[in-house]
Amino acid sequence: MTIGPSAYLLLSAILFGVGVVGVVTRRNVLIILMSVEVMLNGVNVAFVAAGSYLGDAAGGVFAFMVITVAAAEAAVGLALLIALFRLKETVDITELSILKW
Amino acid sequence: MVTGALEYLWLVPAFPLLGVVLNGALALFAERPLLLSGAGAGGVAPYRRAVAVLAPAAVGASFAAALLCVASLAARAPDDRLFVRFLFPWIEAGSFKAPASLLLDPLSAVMILVVTGVGFLIHVYSVGYMSHERAFARYFTYLNLFTFSMLVLVLADNYLLMFVGWEGVGLCSYLLIGFWYDRRSAADAGKKAFVVNRVGDFGFLLAMFLAFWTFGSLTYTEVFARAGGMAASGTLTAGLATTITLLMFLGAVGKSAQIPLYVWLPDAMEGPTPVSALIHAATMVTAGVYMVARSGALFLLAPATMTTVAVVGAATAIFAATIGLCQTDIKRVLAYSTVSQLGYMFLACGVGAFTAGIFHLATHAFFKALLFLAAGSVIHALSGEQDLRKMGGLKGRVPVTFVTMAVAALAIAGIPGLSGFFSKDEILWKAFNAPAYGPVLWAVAAATAGITAFYMFRLVFLAFYGPSRMDPGVEKRVHESPWTMTLPLSALAVLSVAGGWVGIPAVLGDAVGVPNLLERWLSPPGAVGAEHHSAALELGLMALSIGIALGGIWLAHRLYRARPETPGAIAARWPALYDAVRNKYYVDELYDRALVRPAVRAAEWLWQMFDARLVDGIVNGAAVLVRAAGERVRRLQGGIVGGYAFSLLLGAVLIVGYIIYRSAG
């Protein structure tokens, strides 16, 4: 049994889907942010696998960029979270609905 | 010098326009602040002096220019008397061209002389008549504007420019009828005149559309030339020609107050009396006659229309004359008389005697303007009293007014030697020779002449003879009018007497050696004297009509001088008939029931059903719909981040699904 690119892409889709479920269903902002990291991981798997199978360094470069963005996103997201927590004393996203009309 | 004057034809309408600008400026910047500040009618305000000079001077200068232009036109050869002066391109769209061009030919020459000449006299008269009026400058602005519009109307070289003048005089008529707009009846009368005229204007507009569609032009010369050619080749059917001319005639009926649209003219007497003289007797109301005469070449191609014009004219003449029998308001008597005389002019046009129609138009302008001005002088003398029953015995108190009014009454009654006799008799004779219903038309017109003589002298006897029936307070202040009023009266009286001699019928003219100048002027050279019937018959009919006129005067004398009690007895004998005539045959009431009220009701229905429910319903419904939709949709924007993420997810699922579906298929 050989592992082809399809297997990696399937795994990527599964990881992405699991992350999506976390983002959509959870109420804890921290866990939502972590679910986003899971999604990004899934995407990275696809990039690396594709780059490797095609012999193209672009896949690796993109994965690298994704990791950078993830780091930046985590930093800003968590800073926002701290600011919000100071204001509302909660990490429940359903209570952070001040933007509605 | 004289021949070059035609190049300055544009000065004729330009002078009154200048008067409008100057007087309008004075009205706006000098008079309006004064009136708004509530200051009294200071007869010494300097701007009033400026207006009193400027406004008549503008029209006087216009008259002088018109005289020079006509003189230089007359200096030309008879078949070369057509002058077109292009001023500037006005509307040009594809093949449609409506330039602002002035046209001077014998017909418009007669018209501009009448308009500026009579207009000038009435302007002078107005200076005296309106001397106690607060809105002095506004009045003369309107009056100048009217003169300008009327000159545009008669000098236009195409129907569209004529329509501009047509609407312009309609506007001025509206403004001047409602001049005393704080009086409810005046404002209503102005509105009535405007609305009724719209019916006619609608016909005129349709006629223009149809004419352009048929002939591809609206310029007189081109239209008439093409109409003649098309009629000869058979491409212009009688039905089409009849439709165009009937629609034109509808416009003329509105403007010239014929049956069934005459109802606005008697009410128009709410305006100042000089306005009634200028607009509602001498000039504007004759615009319809001018238009029919101008389009004579077209009308002659449609015999059915000609018959209609003649019948409507004759019917209006006798109908209005009978109403005039029982009116007690001095101006209303004259108003119905005007309607009746306009009917005469249309009768003339309808039987193809356009020259006679224009002749009567001119003489009528003289004597009817004189009648109105004299009536205005009487009203002026009586401090505003218009009711004939409260006059009487004025003969010695206002001598100039009396003499001039008597002259005018004799002229309109058709006493030989005065202007009215020649023009009226010309029409009677032409009507008798009409291709259709000649003797009937003659009989109606002759009866009208008798009635006219009767009510005119009824007016004279009631106002100037017999015992005074004036209110004591009024009687003390009776005075002859100032020279600004009596001078125009005298001038018009001279014209009323002498004006007829330019159109003396051949049968009489040959005897005294005076040719029929007007006919020679208006008609192409070859056409003069083309038809010759029995001179004995013509003289006989003439004598008959003189007899009828004298009979009318005699009857008036008998009823209102010799036995003043008889009119009351007659009224008591036939109360139904008297009431019907006195109430103008209930035509206003009929229109009110049949047209005005249904229109108002329909408008109310449209307002409540269509506007308030349907239109507002759609508008409000749109708002309600958006609001309701917003109420629903706003739940999607609940601020729950999970919800947003979910829609994002759904969108992604759908889009990816669609891509897979597409690439699989």
Add this chain to the structure above:
Amino acid sequence: MEAFLFILFGAIAVGASIMVVTRKHPLASALHLILAMAAVAALFVLRDAHFLAAVQMIVYAGAVVVLFVFVIMLINVPEDRLPVERITLFRFAAVIAAGFLVVEGALVAGRFGMPGGHVAGGGTLEAVGRALFTDYLLAFEITSVLLLAAVIGAITLAKKKI
């Protein structure tokens, strides 16, 4: 051998990710996230992307997740004040929709026309480095601006008095 390792680490990655999403306490999620990162890094090694595997461990597991743990401890929400998750129709629908997305991903993956054989050098340090400093130099440099902006933004947001 490769198949075995792929299935092993893939299963670990998926399982750990599920744990990340389902744990009640964020700290448990964070620890499972480290496990998922490690499994993914192992998968990178399988694809000869050693450099990226290292970056994954250092940046993700070493920096990002530690930052998460710091924040969790900093705000320190007590156990009884953590949001209570309930199974609602909406959440159920979300899971179904995510399932559809995975199925669609699988469909795409199944039809992916990449060569099945192993081409060397896709994600190696040399290849990635060469690409980064030649073709993607501008993007690389701009990444530094992004990180700078993120640092400034994070400091500004987290300051006590804004």
